[in-house]
Structures are given as C-alpha cells and as structure tokens.
Amino acid sequence: MAEYFKDVKEIKYEGPKSDNPLAFKYYNPDELVGNKTMREHLKFSVAYWHTFTAQGTDPFGAGTMIRSWDHIQDPMDKAKVRMEAAFEFFDKLGVDYFCFHDRDIAPEGETLAETNKNLDEIVKIAKQLMEDYDIKLLWGTANTFNNPRFVHGAATSCNADVFAYTAAQIKKAMDVTKELGGEGYTFWGGREGYETLLNTDMKLELDNYARLLHMAVDYAKQIGFDGQFYIEPKPKEPTKHQYDFDAAAVVAFLKTYGLDDYFKLNIETNHATLAGHTMQHELMYARINNMLGSVDANQGDLYLGWDTDQFPTDIYLTTLVMYEVLQAGGFTTGGLNFDAKVRRPSFEPIDLFYAHIVGMDSFAKGLKIAYKMKQDGKFEKIIADRYASYTEGIGKDIIEGKVGFSELERYALENNEIKNVSGRQEYLEWLLNEYILGK
Ligand code: XUL
Numbered sequence: 001m002a003e004y005f006k007d008v009k010e011i012k013y014e015g016p017k018s019d020n021p022l023a024f025k026y027y028n029p030d031e032l033v034g035n036k037t038m039r040e041h042l043k044f045s046v047a048y049w050h051t052f053t054a055q056g057t058d059p060f061g062a063g064t065m066i067r068s069w070d071h072i073q074d075p076m077d078k079a080k081v082r083m084e085a086a087f088e089f090f091d092k093l094g095v096d097y098f099c100f101h102d103r104d105i106a107p108e109g110e111t112l113a114e115t116n117k118n119l120d121e122i123v124k125i126a127k128q129l130m131e132d133y134d135i136k137l138l139w140g141t142a143n144t145f146n147n148p149r150f151v152h153g154a155a156t157s158c159n160a161d162v163f164a165y166t167a168a169q170i171k172k173a174m175d176v177t178k179e180l181g182g183e184g185y186t187f188w189g190g191r192e193g194y195e196t197l198l199n200t201d202m203k204l205e206l207d208n209y210a211r212l213l214h215m216a217v218d219y220a221k222q223i224g225f226d227g228q229f230y231i232e233p234k235p236k237e238p239t240k241h242q243y244d245f246d247a248a249a250v251v252a253f254l255k256t257y258g259l260d261d262y263f264k265l266n267i268e269t270n271h272a273t274l275a276g277h278t279m280q281h282e283l284m285y286a287r288i289n290n291m292l293g294s295v296d297a298n299q300g301d302l303y304l305g306w307d308t309d310q311f312p313t314d315i316y317l318t319t320l321v322m323y324e325v326l327q328a329g330g331f332t333t334g335g336l337n338f339d340a341k342v343r344r345p346s347f348e349p350i351d352l353f354y355a356h357i358v359g360m361d362s363f364a365k366g367l368k369i370a371y372k373m374k375q376d377g378k379f380e381k382i383i384a385d386r387y388a389s390y391t392e393g394i395g396k397d398i399i400e401g402k403v404g405f406s407e408l409e410r411y412a413l414e415n416n417e418i419k420n421v422s423g424r425q426e427y428l429e430w431l432l433n434e435y436i437l438g439k
C-alpha cells in the first residue's frame, strides 16, 4: 500500500519537556488515570468529513487543501485512495476511532440504488482496513442536508417524497453502521428547522421528525443494531432555526414523543456556544437527565458568530468537559470526536497532524486536571454545603413532599430572619485556576 503522509512517522508520547510538535506532551495512551488508561477515558475519534473530505471552501472562496489524492479524477477511485490514506493517518496519530457521514466516504450516483452501490463498495474497503489497523467506528450518520433535495429539510421537509428518501437513506446508513460494528449512530438535524414561519407547519414538522426517529428505533430492533442513538443539538446554521436547538429542547422533544429511552445526546462545544450556553451547561443538562452520550470536541472563536469548528486548545474548556464526563461516570458508547477542521490557510497535510495533536494533548491535560478536581471533591463539597438547607428542617420537608403552600406560609410568617451566604464565585475561579495552573 502506498504511504500518503510520508513526512510523519508514528506520533509518540515524549512528555511535557519535549518541544517536538509532532509528539504528545500529555497524551500517554496507556498511562492510568484512576483505574482507566487515558486511551479508555478519552476515546479519541477523527471526523472523516473535516479531515478527509472537506477541501477548505468557505462562502467566499474555493478549496485550498493540498491532499495527495487531489489528482485522482474518478470519484470512486478517489474515495478508495482517501480511505486508505485515512487509516494511515488514524494509525500514525494513534486514535482508536473514526466517525463518518455516508456521503463523506462514497460519492452519490445518478440514483439512490447507484449511490447505495457506491457506498457498499467503499464500506467493504473500510471494513477490511478497520480490521487491518484495529480501528473502530464511534458512530455513523447520514448526510441529509447537503444535496439540494433537502432544501426544505429532510424528515421535516414539506415534501413527503423527501421524507421517504430520508428514511431510505438513513436505513442504509444504519445498515452500514451495523456492518462496521459502529458503537453509535448520530442524528444531526442540519436542515430540520425552518427559514420562515410564514410557510411552516411547525406541528406537522415536529410530529414527522418524531415519526422518522420512531421508524429508526423500530428498524434498529429489526436488524439487531444495538449501538447507541444520539441526537446532536445545534440552534442554527445552516437553517435559521433548528428544532434540536439545545440539550434542553432535545430532552423535552424526546420526552414529548416517547423517544427518551432510545436516545442520548452528542454535545458539541461550538453548538453550545451558538445556543448561548457554555459547553459545561449543555453537558450538565444532558448528564442530569442521564443522556450524556458523546462529545463532538471543538471550540468556536470569541469574535465570530458562526460555527468555526476549531480544534480544542483551551485548557479551561477541556478541563470542564472532562469534569462533566467524569461526573457522568465516563464514556460508555461515546467518546471525543474531533468535529473540527484546520483553518483554510492551514492547507498542508502536516497541519492535520498538528491540529489533532494539540487537541489530544489539550484533552489529556484536561482529563488529568479534572480527575484531580473530582478526586479532591472540593467543588462537590462546596455545592453540597451550598444546598445544605435542604437536608434538614423545612428544606427536608420540601424535598420529601411533606409540606404545601399553607405549611410554608405558616413557616415563613414565623421565620422573620432569612440569612443568605456568599456564592463565592471569584474564590471558586481562583480554586479552578489552582488546579489548572498547578503548583
Ligand atoms: C455540523 C455538525 C455535523 C454533525 C454530524 O455542525 O456538527 O458534522 O456532527 O452530522
């Protein structure tokens, strides 16, 4: 097999003193953090679409990426070579997982049947490479947003033919995910939303979205696919308003339609930011609803209002993400998928390595800090103390449902002195700094 990234050898752990940007300083895959190795805690995955399919286009300019398969004209030949290159990349980087959309890995044909045939051919190659390199599929998904047929949405399109096409495409993507032993399957509703309410039957669209998800649940049972289903919230972009707005909206939607037993959330940092939340907020909301499933690891730009999908380098962010993941008991089926792309001017193949290495090291460092925070239990104790009034007296009666308005009125009328204590935010930020900066 040809070598596609000739300038790069296997990326190794060299420790914090190393100044080699093609080595890990913090990610030491077999190092134990508690009773799990870093590799088991972090479950890194590469996103096929950004790293292998995308060419660096933006709304104002053409692709810039230089890739060793650029010269190949035939789309199927290109897809095959790209797949081989991808596995060489996963292997050299030392990740155990990847994620893909059906259309990232194989080109569309003239008809759905031809498209499915193309997909089958590439999946066969992927399956063999997965075995050869011992790489697993974190999750699969269907791209039901790019083709112009999805102009009005996919499951939420006003056009029933598009709904049918969407169902057929997702059915196939689930087959393929099962075939490759995928640990999960993600639904990201890129165009499941609206541009204007003046032409939108919101009730029908939401009902139809739920109908499609129920069909997916039924089909998973039918074929014996036991991977985890995820919904990935995002408030907008490409659609003006997307129904899977944020974790809270998705949890409410799943509960409303009786789907909550079958889905968890795949939370993405830049989507949280677009919804006006911190990533920690989104993760915590999912966690307290037992729905924290997987993470699309990236970060946005403070000065840009769109989904920039940058590689995560902010240690405050990676620490707080891993703190929530540890609080949730760690990943089971999910992991950290780098849904991130190199900047358009970072067009050389080596930039793909620099980008993933800094992302992996940032998360490894974040894991270690978060583990120490959790082990020390200082933040948990501060929170427990803050709510101590609910562990005794009237607070306990409220929690246990022993009192109603009348009893509480009697209590309040007699309790003429309410005492509050400081929330200590600045102290807590100092404490977080203590962990992040280290002694
Ligand atoms: C888009 C996005 C998607 C999903 C998978 O913003 O995050 O790539 O992760 O469809």
Ligand code: CO
Residues within 6 Å of the ligand: 188, 232, 268, 296, 339
């Ligand atoms: Co994503």
